[in-house]
Amino acid sequence: MVHKIFPQLTILLFVIFCLVPLACYCQLDNNDLQEEFYDKSCPMLYDIIEWYIDAASKNDSRMAASLLRLHFHDCFVNGCEASVLLDETEDFKGEKNSLGNHNSLRGFELIDAIKEEVESYCPSTVSCADILALAAREAVLQSGGPYYPVAVGRRDGLTASEEDANAHLPSFFEPLDDITAKFTVHGLDLKDMVVLSGAHTIGFAQCDKVKGRLFSFKDSGKPDPDIDSSLRSRLLRTCPDVETSDSNVVALDYKTTYAFDNAYYHNLINKAGLLQSDQALIGNPDTAKLVNDYSNDPGLYESEFAASMVKMGNIGVLTGEAGQIRKKCNLVNY
């Protein structure tokens, strides 16, 4: 009897003395970020962000999508520390020039302009990483998506890495398992991946990301069998089989291009996902089930997207004395 209970007791004690404090410690770690962090030090912050994004979107209706993607590409490369915003210097190669980002990421000028305005009200107080996280939330909200809490107090990184950007950002031509792995390294699971991919309910992609599906998919001489033929015909108008169409853009969600809704998942079910990596979510039973769930229940999609954005926004944040508060988002202070 004793030798049967003893291992269980050991496990129990292990849990109480080792795992519980560990869990509390992790919790504490996350609590370094607080929603109220700038309430006293920079109360104007939220109005400035809202106003600038609203104005920018009136001129460029794609801006919300670009801001959301910018935050994602920041967080996936050495954490949400605004490394993506840094210009290249003699000391490091910038992430702006990495494979997935070059001639593709947008919104830098807007973030720099927001930062300049914020500096004029509260100098050296608000990090660029926080501005990016708050801008992404505002972009989702202004597109009709869910509100989610953004705890702030992130600090800005001191360097950027083109190599790390090349290694960590998922690409549209990668197999689903490889893409999944790029989420799980950050503690994001399969569900987070499927729900965050729903961000492709807004924004655009360039034809060079799509043409591989339209003419000779994987050198078959035929289009991708998983693309709806009427969507294909529509895409051919913007993305004809000539090199000069490479940088033309097509909507990621052809149905409700500017609305943050769950149409992305309906599209996938109808073989009308734009990118090969989008459509691949149907090709695996676990991800296909989630796609079905989100297409059937917009409320579920909204609440899970909100929860996954909170998780993403906490990846590798710098707090306390780490890093710095940049004066300009494209440059490290010296």
Ligand code: HEM
């Ligand atoms: C799952 C893996 C993902 C892949 C392979 C992927 C790939 C891409 C590609 C290739 C583009 C078009 C870029 C261009 O043509 O210039 C794009 C655009 C976009 N992506 Fe993703 N993405 C992924 C996940 C995400 C996530 C997690 C988010 C945000 C939470 C996101 C948000 C966006 C947005 C909003 C756009 C449109 C940007 C604009 O119009 O400026 N993507 N993505």
Ligand SMILES: *[C@@H]1O[C@H](CO)[C@@H](O)[C@H](O)[C@H]1NC(C)=O
């Ligand atoms: C308006 O948007 C275009 C891109 O669509 C951009 O080139 C231009 O700088 C923007 N103008 C202002 C005032 O933001």
